[in-house]
Amino acid sequence: MKTELDPRITDALQRIAEEAQPDKSAVRARLLSGTPDGKSKRYGRPRLVTVLAVAVIVTAIVGGVVLLAQRHPVENQRPASEMTTAPAPAIPSTPVSAPPVPTSTSTPSVVTPPASTAVPPSDAPNDGRLVADPLPSGWQPSGASDKQHTGIPEFVTDRIYSTRSAFPEHDVAFVVSAIGASIGQPYIGEGAEIVSVQGVDAQVFPYDPGGSNIDDADAVAVGPLDGYYFKLVGYRTTRDQLITVANGIRRSPDGYGAIIDESALRPESSNARPERRRSCG
Amino acid sequence: MIDRSERETGTAFVAVYEAEFDRLHRIAYMTTGSNTTAEDIVHVAFVDVLRRWEQVRDPAAYLRRAVVRHSTSWVRHRVLERRHAAVLTTGQLTALDGDTLAVRQAFQGLSARQRVAVTMRFIDGMSEDEIAAALGCRPGTVKSLLSRSRRRLKEAIEHED
Numbered sequence: 100m101k102t103e104l105d106p107r108i109t110d111a112l113q114r115i116a117e118e119a120q121p122d123k124s125a126v127r128a129r130l131l132s133g134t135p136d137g138k139s140k141r142y143g144r145p146r147l148v149t150v151l152a153v154a155v156i157v158t159a160i161v162g163g164v165v166l167l168a169q170r171h172p173v174e175n176q177r178p179a180s181e182m183t184t185a186p187a188p189a190i191p192s193t194p195v196s197a198p199p200v201p202t203s204t205s206t207p208s209v210v211t212p213p214a215s216t217a218v219p220p221s222d223a224p225n226d227g228r229l230v231a232d233p234l235p236s237g238w239q240p241s242g243a244s245d246k247q248h249t250g251i252p253e254f255v256t257d258r259i260y261s262t263r264s265a266f267p268e269h270d271v272a273f274v275v276s277a278i279g280a281s282i283g284q285p286y287i288g289e290g291a292e293i294v295s296v297q298g299v300d301a302q303v304f305p306y307d308p309g310g311s312n313i314d315d316a317d318a319v320a321v322g323p324l325d326g327y328y329f330k331l332v333g334y335r336t337t338r339d340q341l342i343t344v345a346n347g348i349r350r351s352p353d354g355y356g357a358i359i360d361e362s363a364l365r366p367e368s369s370n371a372r373p374e375r376r377r378s379c380g
Numbered sequence: 381m382i383d384r385s386e387r388e389t390g391t392a393f394v395a396v397y398e399a400e401f402d403r404l405h406r407i408a409y410m411t412t413g414s415n416t417t418a419e420d421i422v423h424v425a426f427v428d429v430l431r432r433w434e435q436v437r438d439p440a441a442y443l444r445r446a447v448v449r450h451s452t453s454w455v456r457h458r459v460l461e462r463r464h465a466a467v468l469t470t471g472q473l474t475a476l477d478g479d480t481l482a483v484r485q486a487f488q489g490l491s492a493r494q495r496v497a498v499t500m501r502f503i504d505g506m507s508e509d510e511i512a513a514a515l516g517c518r519p520g521t522v523k524s525l526l527s528r529s530r531r532r533l534k535e536a537i538e539h540e541d
Contacts, residue, residue, distance in 0.1 A: 104502050108533045111483035116503050119409035121401070121419050 393430055396439045403504055404447045410499040411451035411492050421450040444514040448496050455492040479537060486536030490529050497525040498533075 104112075401422065408418035425446035429439050436442045487495060493515060500506040500514065501522075508526075512519045 104530060105534060105537060107479050108483055108537055109502055111480040111537075112487070112498070112503055114480045115484050115487065116406050116410060116499070118415075119406045119418065120415055121405040121409075121422070 393426075393433065393439075396429075396443070397426060400440050400443055404443055406503065407444070407496060407499050408447050408451045410487075410503070411448075411495045412454050413488065417454060418451075421447055421454065424450060441510075441513055444500075444510075445516065448514050449516075451496065452492040482536045482539065483533055486533050490532060494525050494529045494532075497522055498529045501526055 404422045404425065405418050408421040409415055412418055412421070425443050428446050429436055429442050432442075433439075487498070490498065496515060497511055500511045501508070506514075508519045508522045511522045515522065515525075
């Protein structure tokens with residue numbers, strides 16, 4: 100019901116919405132012209148004009164070849180009288196050797212190293228990165244495509260663990276990232292809340308410009324109170340679960356890194372909310 | 381040669397496109413603040429639904445959900461980029477009165493999901509159940525999103541007075 104809102108706000112919203120001015124014909128053309136199967140135009144069904152153009156070009160090429168083929172034997176054909184008087188060309192005594200034919204048609208195989216799924220053991224020297232220990236089933240170490248999904252590969256200095264779905268960024272996805280000290284202190288939103296992570300106070304703040312608290316956030320990040328790095332530890336899923344692994348973070352033995360408990364990455368425990376000690380929002 | 385089923389699909393698709401495009405674009409625009417981005421998002425959503433046309437029972441609902449998903453994802457990535465690249469972007473500013481400017485500022489301060497909920501509710505007049513389906517959450521969550529958004533927008537306009 101539109102009456103739930105102040106009419107002035109409704110009017111203002113309507114005016115803002117009127118700024119939505121799509122180039123509908125362009126989008127429609129992109130969608131409908133030659134792409135009924137939804138594929139991109141480049142690989143989709145060719146248009147009639149394209150087909151005709153290709154047909155004309157092919158016809159011209161074929162016609163040219165045929166003409167040349169017809170003209171060629173006429174030029175080489177000599178009168179019988181000439182053939183009798185002219186000396187026969189010398190035939191080379193040594194046959195022209197044919198190039199060696201490969202016995203195998205297989206192309207040289209490119210040796211691709213198998214994707215490493217090894218997870219550093221928990222007692223390995225920690226360089227400040229976050230590690231999952233151990234990696235739960237169904238989760239895999241990040242690859243280049245995962246980094247692509249974040250849209251900001253330079254941001255990702257650590258690993259991403261995600262389910263291998265078509266849209267990991269929309270489903271259960273964790274971006275585990277640490278920002279180097281050179282980048283400076285991260286922005287701490289107004290809704291920052293303090294949580295206790297295995298005895299270490301940390302700030303959890305919504306990754307959303309207008310989110311006033313964790314409930315409104317599309318994603319959350321956690322960082323130590325000294326604030327020189329932080330970790331984006333969860334996203335809200337399409338099922339409205341705020342996935343956060345804040346409860347499952349442990350400090351690494353050397354104190355610089357952190358270790359995520361396996362339980363924190365399990366989808367069934369993913370709706371666990373961080374323990375709130377104080378709300379600043 | 382286009383067979384009959386393909387032709388029927390095409391006709392139905394065009395009908396859905398004509399009926400839903402403007403609304404979907406408005407939702408995407410209100411969430412992202414960019415006309416061209418909104419066009420792209422809606423385009424991708426239509427391509428999605430066309431690929432799954434045989435399996436999709438309610439194309440309009442599917443499209444709404446796809447547009448919401450792509451829009452909120454886009455906003456999320458933009459937020460991350462802005463935070464770390466320290467690049468400020470300005471929206472498309474036009475000459476607006478005080479109320480509209482105040483509401484616009486407050487609206488841009490809402491979360492992407494709040495913006496989606498407000499647009500669907502107060503501009504498109506959709507029910508809370510429909511919004512919940514598009515957002516993939518419970519109706520109670522939609523109520524909460526709308527309540528907080530209303531409060532923020534109201535504060536903005538009162539502050540303007």
